[in-house]
Amino acid sequence: MMIKVCGMRENNNINALQELDIDFMGIIRYPKSKRFVDDQQKAQIEQLTMNKGTVGVYVNATLQEILQDIIPLQLDVVQLHGDENSAFAKALLELDIKVFKAFQMKKDFDFDTLKDWLQLGKEFPGKLFFLFDTATKNYGGSGKKFNWQMLDSYTGNVPFLLSGGISKTDVADIKKIKHDMFLGVDLNSQFEDEPGLKNIEMIKTFIEKLRK
Structure with missing residues (x-):
C-alpha cells in the first residue's frame, strides 16, 4: 500500500515525516x-535532504514554472491537479519525470473521458499515475470524501491513488478496496494540527494499522 502525505511546508515537520514509512x-x-509553499519557504526546503519521493503539486501552472522547481526541490514527481491536458503531461514525461494526474470525482464523472490519458499511460508505463480526488472549486484540500464505489467503474490500465478526506477512521474501508489498479492513499487535511503542519504520531499510527 503506497502512502503519500501532501501539503508539507515546515522543515522540522518534513524531517519528522521522513522518519516514517511513507513513499511520497x-x-x-x-x-x-x-x-x-511560497518562494521564501521553497528556499528553506531546498536546504533539506529529501529521502522520500518528493512531489510538486501544481494547478494550471506553466511548464516553465514547473521546470524551475524540479532541481531545487528535488522533485521525483510532478502532480498536475488542475485542468491540464495529456499533451502537457507528455512534455514532462519526456523529461523522464513521473506524473500524478488528479481528477475531480463529481457524481457524474465519466471514466471514458480518460481515453487520451490511458493512451499516454501505455506510452510511458510505470511513469504515469492517476489520483482520484473529491471535486471542489479549489482543486482539492476540501477534507471531504467522494463515493468510493465510483472506482468500480474504472477499467483503465493506469494505477491510481485515492485522495480526498481520508482520515484515521478509514483503515478498514481502505482495506476493502480490491481494485487491481489501486496503488495507495494520499493523506492531507485530516492528519493536520493546522494547515501545512502534520500530526506525525497520527500518521504513524495510521500507517501501522493500514499495513498490518
Missing part, C-alpha cells in the same frame, strides 16, 4: 492553497 511527500506550489 507533496509540496504544494498553488498560490490559492492553504498549504501553499
